[in-house]
Amino acid sequence: MLDAQHIQALKEIVGEENCFDDKAHKLAYCYDATRNRYEPDAVIFPRCEEDVSRLLAYCNTHKITIVPRGAGSGFTGGSLPVNGGIVLAFEKHMNKILEIDMENMVARVQPGVVNKRLQEAVEAMGLFYPPDPASEEYSTLGGNVSENAGGMRAAKYGITKDYVMALRAVLPNGDIIRAGKKTIKDVAGYNIAGILIASEGTLAVITEITLKLLSKPKLRQSAMGVFPTIESAMNAVYKTMAAGVTPVAMEFLDNLTIRAVESKFSKGLPVEAGAILITDMDGNLPEEIELQMAKIEEKFKENGALSFKKAASEEEAKDLWFARRNASQSVTIYGKKKLNEDITVPRSKLPELLQRINAISERYGVKTPCFGHTGDGNVHVNVMVEDGSDPKQLEIGHQAIEEIFKAAVELEGTLSGEHGIGISKAPFMHLAFTPEEMNLFRAIKQAFDPNNILNNGKMAL
Amino acid sequence: MLDAQHIQALKEIVGEENCFDDKAHKLAYCYDATRNRYEPDAVIFPRCEEDVSRLLAYCNTHKITIVPRGAGSGFTGGSLPVNGGIVLAFEKHMNKILEIDMENMVARVQPGVVNKRLQEAVEAMGLFYPPDPASEEYSTLGGNVSENAGGMRAAKYGITKDYVMALRAVLPNGDIIRAGKKTIKDVAGYNIAGILIASEGTLAVITEITLKLLSKPKLRQSAMGVFPTIESAMNAVYKTMAAGVTPVAMEFLDNLTIRAVESKFSKGLPVEAGAILITDMDGNLPEEIELQMAKIEEKFKENGALSFKKAASEEEAKDLWFARRNASQSVTIYGKKKLNEDITVPRSKLPELLQRINAISERYGVKTPCFGHTGDGNVHVNVMVEDGSDPKQLEIGHQAIEEIFKAAVELEGTLSGEHGIGISKAPFMHLAFTPEEMNLFRAIKQAFDPNNILNNGKMAL
Numbered sequence: 050m051l052d053a054q055h056i057q058a059l060k061e062i063v064g065e066e067n068c069f070d071d072k073a074h075k076l077a078y079c080y081d082a083t084r085n086r087y088e089p090d091a092v093i094f095p096r097c098e099e100d101v102s103r104l105l106a107y108c109n110t111h112k113i114t115i116v117p118r119g120a121g122s123g124f125t126g127g128s129l130p131v132n133g134g135i136v137l138a139f140e141k142h143m144n145k146i147l148e149i150d151m152e153n154m155v156a157r158v159q160p161g162v163v164n165k166r167l168q169e170a171v172e173a174m175g176l177f178y179p180p181d182p183a184s185e186e187y188s189t190l191g192g193n194v195s196e197n198a199g200g201m202r203a204a205k206y207g208i209t210k211d212y213v214m215a216l217r218a219v220l221p222n223g224d225i226i227r228a229g230k231k232t233i234k235d236v237a238g239y240n241i242a243g244i245l246i247a248s249e250g251t252l253a254v255i256t257e258i259t260l261k262l263l264s265k266p267k268l269r270q271s272a273m274g275v276f277p278t279i280e281s282a283m284n285a286v287y288k289t290m291a292a293g294v295t296p297v298a299m300e301f302l303d304n305l306t307i308r309a310v311e312s313k314f315s316k317g318l319p320v321e322a323g324a325i326l327i328t329d330m331d332g333n334l335p336e337e338i339e340l341q342m343a344k345i346e347e348k349f350k351e352n353g354a355l356s357f358k359k360a361a362s363e364e365e366a367k368d369l370w371f372a373r374r375n376a377s378q379s380v381t382i383y384g385k386k387k388l389n390e391d392i393t394v395p396r397s398k399l400p401e402l403l404q405r406i407n408a409i410s411e412r413y414g415v416k417t418p419c420f421g422h423t424g425d426g427n428v429h430v431n432v433m434v435e436d437g438s439d440p441k442q443l444e445i446g447h448q449a450i451e452e453i454f455k456a457a458v459e460l461e462g463t464l465s466g467e468h469g470i471g472i473s474k475a476p477f478m479h480l481a482f483t484p485e486e487m488n489l490f491r492a493i494k495q496a497f498d499p500n501n502i503l504n505n506g507k508m509a510l
Numbered sequence: 511m512l513d514a515q516h517i518q519a520l521k522e523i524v525g526e527e528n529c530f531d532d533k534a535h536k537l538a539y540c541y542d543a544t545r546n547r548y549e550p551d552a553v554i555f556p557r558c559e560e561d562v563s564r565l566l567a568y569c570n571t572h573k574i575t576i577v578p579r580g581a582g583s584g585f586t587g588g589s590l591p592v593n594g595g596i597v598l599a600f601e602k603h604m605n606k607i608l609e610i611d612m613e614n615m616v617a618r619v620q621p622g623v624v625n626k627r628l629q630e631a632v633e634a635m636g637l638f639y640p641p642d643p644a645s646e647e648y649s650t651l652g653g654n655v656s657e658n659a660g661g662m663r664a665a666k667y668g669i670t671k672d673y674v675m676a677l678r679a680v681l682p683n684g685d686i687i688r689a690g691k692k693t694i695k696d697v698a699g700y701n702i703a704g705i706l707i708a709s710e711g712t713l714a715v716i717t718e719i720t721l722k723l724l725s726k727p728k729l730r731q732s733a734m735g736v737f738p739t740i741e742s743a744m745n746a747v748y749k750t751m752a753a754g755v756t757p758v759a760m761e762f763l764d765n766l767t768i769r770a771v772e773s774k775f776s777k778g779l780p781v782e783a784g785a786i787l788i789t790d791m792d793g794n795l796p797e798e799i800e801l802q803m804a805k806i807e808e809k810f811k812e813n814g815a816l817s818f819k820k821a822a823s824e825e826e827a828k829d830l831w832f833a834r835r836n837a838s839q840s841v842t843i844y845g846k847k848k849l850n851e852d853i854t855v856p857r858s859k860l861p862e863l864l865q866r867i868n869a870i871s872e873r874y875g876v877k878t879p880c881f882g883h884t885g886d887g888n889v890h891v892n893v894m895v896e897d898g899s900d901p902k903q904l905e906i907g908h909q910a911i912e913e914i915f916k917a918a919v920e921l922e923g924t925l926s927g928e929h930g931i932g933i934s935k936a937p938f939m940h941l942a943f944t945p946e947e948m949n950l951f952r953a954i955k956q957a958f959d960p961n962n963i964l965n966n967g968k969m970a971l
């Protein structure tokens with residue numbers, strides 16, 4: 050608990066109107082997409098980097114926990130104040146696009162800018178910011194950087210870390226640092242931006258982000274392939290990409306997911322199919338897209354596709370994508386509680402991963418609809434618990450999840466392709482990292498944050 | 511000095527035949543491309559990761575300095591044993607391409623593999639490893655990762671860090687760690703690979719590197735534009751790229767460099783030109799290349815190009831590139847000692863950077879031929895000292911260099927786009943980093959290497 054004296058001091062730093070310890074604010078900032086709840090002792094809206102610096106210096110002196118928060122849309126509890134303390138929210142003031150530099154194709158933004166707002170702003174100028182997490186409509190770029198957000202377009206365009214050129218940040222002691230440059234090449238000093246990305250707000254508070262932009266591809270075409278089995282679809286994924294095709298996206302839905310969407314929306318989906326793959330190509334020339342689409346069709350058919358359909362219009366493209374876009378909300382027909390994980394493996398291991406998930410699903414008697422970004426090996430596996438209030442059912446679900454994590458790691462994959470560790474995956478860190486590796490993580494945390502004030506209790510640190 | 515007991519212990523770890531403290535070995539491993547000389551006390555060729563681990567554990571216990579070394583081709587002294595100790599050389603045993611995984615388009619190599627060897631091996635399989643530092647014929651991938659090497663193709667394809675998916679490394683205490691995965695997405699734990707890249711061997715010894723590969727573009731075309739002034743050429747660079755063109759390379763030579771190459775090789779170069787730009791496009795379709803080439807020609811001419819020539823054959827392309835490839839060796843006609851720096855600025859700042867270099871050159875009465883990778887804002891500026899043995903002339907040269915660094919930093923650029931800091935640029939770190947930022951670097955060094963045994967005396971740490 051923060052006593053009245055601390056609250057007063059904090060109000061002096063950011064102004065009365067930007068520091069709250071009333072119940073309403075505590076409730077509004079106590080949750081994220083995990084639906085866990087941890088109330089903070091105060092919610093603060095810093096006006097500027099200088100505010101952040103003074104806040105951190107104060108908290109460091111008084112050993113007060115401080116948790117930076119984007120939109121609270123994370124799936125692993127990264128922004129939850131599990132030990133109380135202060136939630137630092139950027140949406141009120143530090144939410145500005147500071148610069149779109151067309152000459153150098155770079156954007157400079159504050160952490161509270163919503164991903165989609167930047168996408169739209171740069172597209173209006175013929176530029177392109179590729180990372181598009183499913184939360185793009187509300188998640189912030191500060192959160193995206195802190196979790197190293199991915200998205201649908203990662204197969205061709207990579208993820209958030211591939212676009213961060215420079216950061217400004219405040220260290221727990223209040224020091225303001227810059228990391229990186231508005232240049233493609235910069236090898237002076239340690240790559241601090243590199244380690245702040247994906248550090249889940251545990252090392253420093255990001256106050257400004259410089260992002261690389263591309264020029265916007267003029268053309269885009271979608272296509273869908275229907276496969277008899279999940280294995281045939283997974284083989285098609287990696288063989289298509291190994292043939293030199295670089296689709297923007299290569300998404301899949303398994304049979305359970307297809308059935309779920311169909312039962313909810315009656316779209317005439319192939320409910321007997323083992324899987325469908327939905328893919329997008331982009332480019333600036335029709336010939337370029339045609340060439341790649343022909344190669345995709347060839348590889349899909351070589352690997353057993355029952356049908357292959359190219360969208361002839363924007364409308365048809367939307368139709369092809371409908372099933373994928375509505376996958377997540379549809380699978381809830383299989384259970385009230387969804388344990389949603391985002392394991393990732395090298396693409397060639399996808400067939401085996403899906404086989405193993407299937408075996409685990411049978412062994413534990415749980416349904417595990419899968420869909421996701423197979424173009425980069427990223428599978429959203431959903432362990433469905435029929436009654437989430439039944440601790441026994443929940444326990445079985447968690448056991449199945451642990452088995453799935455083990456399978457991913459055994460197949461040279463990772464616990465998390467997109468969502469981060471936070472609190473949800475912290476219990477599984479030992480599956481992926483050795484004690485020596487965990488020691489190194491802790492030494493790095495200690496180097497940045499010796500008093501452990503910043504988003505403590507996360508990542509099994 | 512290492513006493514006989516230590517040498518004996520080291521020999522027991524790696525075998526008699528892999529540990530040397532004779533004069534010949536000390537001399538052979540005492541220099542790099544800076545031509546500075548610092549003799550090590552011993553040269554060791556580890557056979558495997560386990561050797562590296564046992565060596566580091568031993569050195570950590572006895573506080574013995576250990577300096578990892580690639581090919582010794584660095585320009586900033588990164589691999590020089592400035593405080594003596596052990597040089598760790600990988601060329602004898604740890605020089606193997608372990609795997610080229612075509613299904614996932616990934617290569618796994620040991621640190622001693624020469625860059626070009628990997629390029630050739632993957633190209634024979636239709637794949638492509640883009641980073642191509644000028645030293646590609648001899649520099650090693652371990653060195654490339656440690657210095658985050660760039661190259662000619664960075665404008666389109668980025669630099670070494672954009673291809674490192676995972677590393678294995680040994681910490682100074684002997685702990686073996688893995689960092690990253692053979693997956694595009696991986697957000698579990700701190701991004702240790704991100705901070706090891708460009709850390710110049712000061713944090714850990716890299717023992718295995720997993721690199722992303724692309725599929726090899728089928729077509730390539732080169733072109734050259736001749737410009738009346740350096741400013742017109744620099745404007746053409748950034749305006750071409752801001753128009754959405756993504757050339758593989760966009761290289762320039764200034765008037766002094768053109769004259770130097772011409773005087774040495776009599777190739778009929780335009781010696782009155784202010785600058786020439788040489789560019790390469792690649793792709794899989796002739797239409798794609800044509801479209802982009804047309805845009806380049808348009809932008810070059812809009813910005814004052816006197817002529818524009820596309821290579822009609824492989825032979826003509828080689829001819830266009832001749833001047834650029836022989837720039838570095840040719841500028842020595844202006845002085846025996848070349849102070850060669852690799853500053854980088856945002857592309858739109860190139861015209862002003864070149865103006866400032868020109869003014870500095872006049873103020874100090876030194877010739878400063880410039881050439882380099884303008885597509886990514888990277889300029890190789892050469893301050894020529896007529897007589898390198900004259901301390902007065904050398905002092906003037908160093909003053910000019912310091913002014914040039916200041917100009918680069920003022921223009922939002924960096925001290926080094928490719929070469930790193932090592933010892934050569936350590937005295938200038940205060941121009942680019944605040945005391946707070948330097949403190950953070952030191953805290954990170956301390957977290958990895960509390961006894962400061964690994965490549966100490968570098969990067970102004």
